[in-house]
Amino acid sequence: MTMTTRAPGRHLPGAGTPEASAIEHARAEMLQEAKPRGRTRIGADVVCESLLRQGVDVIFGYPGGVLLPLYDVLGDYPQLRHVLVRHEQGAAHAADGYARVTGQVGVCLATSGPGATNLVTGIANAMLDSVPMVAITGNVAAALLGKDAFQEIDITGITLPMTKHNYLVRDANDLPHVFAEAFHIARTGRPGPVHIDITKDALQQETRAQHPDEETVLAAIPGFRPTYDGHPRQLRLAAKMIDEATRPVILAGHGILLAGASDQLRAFAERAQIPVAHTLLGVGAMDETHPLEYGYMGMHGWKHVNRAIQSADLLIALGMRFDDRVTGKVSTYATGARIIHVDIDPAEIGKNVSVDVPIVGDVGRVLTALTPLVAERRPADRAAYFEQLAAWRRESESRSWHGSGAWRDGLLSADYVVEQIGAAANYDATLVADVGQNQMWVARYGGFRRPDSHLSSGGLGTMGYALPAAMGAAVGRPDKETWAICGDGGFQMTMQQLGTLVQEHIPVKIAVLDNTKLGMIRQWQELIYAGNYHSAHLLGPDYLKLAEAYGIPAFRATTPDEVPTAIAAAQAVDGPALVHFRIADEQNVFPFMPAGKGLSDLIEEWGGADE
């Protein structure tokens, strides 16, 4: 009633100005979709062209109001496969999984507001694990930015601290350059996610802007010049230190995989005869059956590995960052060791531990240059050292394997399940871990023989990562069997993606390690919080019925002898399948370094009454 008495436009601050008319126009457009344009080239076309020019063949996305101009033209680019996820977090994790197994930049797409904020966890995950990704979001029309319009949020403000770089594009003419630059930044140097936020009017705007060549892109970012080759003086210093060392250990991290430097690592280790320990994300950097591969380090690493590190006189850190899960208490970390640290990111060197020889560069190129500088050795030259290492290894493997002893009571032991999956897939499958106990079991017992076969949310520790990341991994490497190995907690966080697997025919095999617990929480509560098990128990659905509701074949194993059959049955399915492993309720991951303690303070206990 009152509205009719007011003059039209009265509500608009600054009515009559061009800015006000633009805002009014944008509001009208948001309420009433613009009629499909004639087939002129618009911003949305530029997005698709850019993706194709960058070699993208799949995007993981979810539509929304401001993205409709893009979805309107997507069908005109059949070379771009669009995987419709069930939640945007899954789109980001899928792009992450795709990137990790292919080495290509993963691409995810979400609408403004909640779509964009749902992506955030996945972007942060990619940031902390240095995964190359381009995340695209739509935003409201430029004139409405800052007006708290429907589904508007300052998403570039949100992603700023968790991306290598981000963009807000309001003009379609900027799109070709922004996309070329974004892909360059995402994949160059230390990889990472780049976020592009595009206003709806930019997607709809006609443009004739041409795609830039490589030179133009480089010239525009003089502030981004990664160093690839190690400084010759530093290399000589490192070689001398390596030749002098009697108890050296290589610490292989994610950088080896990101640089594709597994061959260089092996050649270096073999020439200098140095054992290789790996971080969580360095799993697969070296074939685990290689005689110089020594194992997984850190909080839940093997005791023999941590012992070797603590007693080393030289640590050669390759593409790793001395995370607190790796070092424990820094003041007691490998106090007798000098440290050579190779990383492409200069900010990682000297960040967490002080370093004796810093080398900034691509770890593959550094190793290629360093290997001929070090003295060639034979295993016999290190006989005493290797004997000690072997003795420690025998001791620690005899203790930690099947740590809970649950299997002796006929209960299912998670490490046994993981080991069986690895073996059944001939150690060639991509195993994607979730976060928590399952993650440690996968890293310890999966049996990895090749790079990029182990995916894990290392830095951020994102529960719910496994299923959507496995989705992306299976799309990226359809030639490899792909398993998502989750706990019942993590699986329930992102199990909506079962729908995606079915609709998109993605043959992920899902292993739910169900102890009806948030296992790692329960473990800490048992060991640190005097058994105060608040919120550790987790009610789950009937996983077989759940899978059945989606038309996914599902199998169950509750005893050790059912495990191989259940795995084989899932493998025989042409498409996604689920196996519900009802594991022991209270199995712990050992060894275990309580937070705040040092690597020499591992708890290595036989849990359970059977021992």
Next chain:
Amino acid sequence: MSDPVTSAAAPTGAPATPASAPSPARPAAAAPATNAERAIPGTGTAHRHVLVAVVNNRPGVLNRVANLFRARNFNIESLAVGHTERPDVSRMTITLRGDDVAVEQAAKQLYKLIDVLKVQDVTAEPRIEHELALIKVRATNSTRAEVLKVVELYKGRVVDVAADSVIVEATGTEDEIDALVALVGGFGIKEMVRTGSTVMVRGPQVVEYEGVAK
């Protein structure tokens, strides 16, 4: 079941199997050469550092820089930003306290921002480091002459006069301005604003960086 923390500290509960014999965490044969603690970067003596950052003159760059310092837990004392001889480039002077390693880490993190073209720690360089202050000082008929005299002695400038106050403009080092503020403080300061330090290295040398296109 025994208390897990206790039993873990003294692992005696295991039965007598050969593998379970407790062994020292660090065998004597492989004892490290030193028992010294490993130094934790950034825990040395903190002192004042002055960083120059040359950045692209684009929207949001200041936000990126400021946010980085916040996120990485570095405390900025002052940050001054303005145009340079090139319209596409801005220059920041950042003063902060920290030990050498921590400040080097801050500089490295800054360098990772795509819009940052150059970072230089000029703490050890001979330099001109000035800031500008505007101080509104209480000045009545009885005190105005005295205020003006103090300001003149300190090479300040009175840029506005009102019935009961004057605005004093001063440029100089942080210490010089602190001294002036202390002196005029006796008359009563109604309002004050300071820009924070801007810095330039003395002599022919300049902060060099790769140019931007566009």
